[in-house]
Amino acid sequence: MNKPPEKAPPDPGVRERLLASAIDCFDRKGYAACSVREIVEAAGVTKPVLYYHYGSKEGIFNALMRQAMDQFDELLERASHSEGSARDRIEKLFGEVFDLFKRSIPLVRVMNSIYYGPPQGVPRGDADRVHFAFQEWVKKRLVEGRNAGEFKIAKTEDAMWALIGALNVATELELCHPDLALTQKDLQRVVGVVFDGIASEEGRAPRRAAKRR
């Protein structure tokens, strides 16, 4: 175990610099191939500084994961107090999630490489927890929308998966085919196809009339 120095030198922004250089190195070389030396050199600090703040390479990776999960949790939390119809609220959150995803591409690549890649000696993190929380949030809105007569849904899970599938297409293209990337407007239209599929008869006609002539 590396002992931290008695007292960290005052260096504002050092934590952010370490996170940024770690994510860059993990993304370029893969988690396993990236050394602590490379991370600290790019951040312009010495090894003990990394050990002081994050304990280890795994510690800095976990901090990156936690940061991303916290941002996601924050979105969900705020979305729980959003206003409007169930469709409005889902559309709004989807837009925000898509936006967060776009801003997190390097980290997403690292997470995917750990998730899908050969074992690299790092825990999978709790991406699962976040996924489940998101699914639950969507399901709740669907139930509320159904109870309010906004939706006509035979099985909530089906509508939930269809909606999440539409969002996943947007995030996957962003990641794997930036040349085909969807805009926020494109995403809303794709999601709109699913909403049309669950709109109650009352909800359907005016939207069609208003938005599609």
Place this chain on the structure above:
Amino acid sequence: MNKPPEKAPPDPGVRERLLASAIDCFDRKGYAACSVREIVEAAGVTKPVLYYHYGSKEGIFNALMRQAMDQFDELLERASHSEGSARDRIEKLFGEVFDLFKRSIPLVRVMNSIYYGPPQGVPRGDADRVHFAFQEWVKKRLVEGRNAGEFKIAKTEDAMWALIGALNVATELELCHPDLALTQKDLQRVVGVVFDGIASEEGRAPRRAAKRR
């Protein structure tokens, strides 16, 4: 370059055994970490036999990819002559693709680890080509369905992505959350939500009446 032996020993099934042991090794250890020695030992042959049939580790990987792509191409080709409504034909192909996916999980894991993982010195293969062909196939059916009055679609791409998103949910759960895996019936219902979203008014009513009371 490894010279193949003058003549391969007659050993029926050796190619299949080599493919099977390669996919198993790639899946367990990752492409880069898996050695030719391990592959041939598990297949019960010697190195020159692998070199004779596949040239190299990369050659055997490419053969695995080609086999999967060929199976996919075959599905698409047969689906181009399928009969029924556009919805019927899309549903049928989606079911077959989902089925092929389920049978190819170890290879999919290897492909994902190469696609998402750190560089492993192997070409990405032409998974892209297959994806594009699939997208085009779906788009064609959507246009045919719209022209036949079966669908009401503002923008074909939107419906295509919504449908493909629904299929992707099924394949992703199969891969990452076998505990939540969808059945073929589940998949058809999720896809059905999207079809409801693009059904023409004429197509909608009887289906609703028949299937959902």
